[in-house]
Amino acid sequence: MRRRKRWTMGNHDNRSVCWTSGVALALGISLSFSLNGVAAARQSPTTGPVVVLDVPKIVEAVDSAVVSIDVASDVERGRGSGIIIDKSGLIVTNFHVIAPGEENTLDFSRADAGPPKLATSITVYLPDGRSLLASVKGFDRATDIAVISVDPGATPLPEIKWGNSDDLKVGEWVIAIGNPLGLDHTVTLGIISGKGRVGFGGQFDDFLQTDAAINPGNSGGPLVNARGEVVGINTLILEKWSGLSFAIPANIVREIVPDLTTKGRVTRGSLGIDSFDTSAPLRKRLNLPPDRAGIVVNKVERGTPAAKAGIRQGDFIVAVDQTPVLNKAQFNRIVTRKAPGSKVGITFMRDGKEYSITAEVGSAEATPQ
Secondary structure, three states: OOEOOOEEEOOOOOOOOOOOOOOOOOOOOEOOOOOOOOOOEEEEOOOEEEEOOEHHHHHHHHHHHEEEEEEEOOOOEEEEEEEEEEOOOEEEEEHHHOOOOOOOEOOOOOHHHOOOOOOOEEEEEOOOOOEEEOEEEEEEOOOOEEEEEOOOOOOOOOOOOEOOHHHOOOOOEEEEEEOHHHOOOEEEEEEEEEEEEOOOOOOOOOEEEEOOOOOOOOOOOEEEOOOOOEEEEEEEEEOOOOOOEEEEEHHHHHHHHHHHHHOOOOOOEEOOEEEEEOOHHHHHHOOOOOOOOOEEEEEEOOOOHHHHHOOOOOOEEEEEOOEEOOOHHHHHHHHHOOOOOOEEEEEEEEOOEEEEEEEEOEEOOOOOO
């Protein structure tokens, strides 16, 4: 397993870790907000429209569906957060929350990551004061998402409302809710600092970046927009720098939850391509078109769908199913959404010429990565 100390998954209530944030305050900025729409705007005679929001009302709409999760294994204990996604007791959290000891493992999808070390005991603490034992419905190491389940009895549980993470704009207000360092239902406020962040070692990296404070124990908790909708799952911080926190986009989570709930794992398509992103300087160095984004094929395993379709090392892939390829993460997401056995169109450049082929998608479980 590959570990990098400067990246930390924020799940353990480990007070020996040095954190600069200290105690996060539950912000109470009352700025006139309507829960039925976006943040309200007031017209100022001197400054024009001013966007305002009522943080307490947003928190009130979501907080009852945020839970605290305590886990224990034979050698380690941990703490994290989660969100209730179904009144019957389904809860989404991070994979590393239910796998103590793996919070610093970034590339969960690697074949050498070894078998998962799941917690032997998972206890969920509801906002109404109840504590319930949970069972694991399914997990996905590659995206660091897990679904667990509790039995709430005859009383249905409150559930979150999903938002569309693709619609988020950089600079948009967001709120993080969770249980950092055992401080239940802590609320922090920030903005979306960036989208589509990659380069953390995972095959499907596509993080939202925020400056809302996230600390150990926040993992699995929600990142909420100004309409009270969950747009991300808080998961990762850069421990040596403040103001650099990352969340898994809600749309990625929503795509895989049905598989995790019904099958316990995610079924993904694969072509068997290892690739890398390109920048303008790199494209110039490789004599690639300077005005076209894409990815360069680094390796194609023998016998894989890509090899059978004629893709070679060094090919510059510019489109998949006529969608321009922006980076490796986007390409992987498009391919993995395909069902094994389905067809996918690939457009690539080789020796200055453009080619289009059709490949049959294989199964990620059977295809070397």
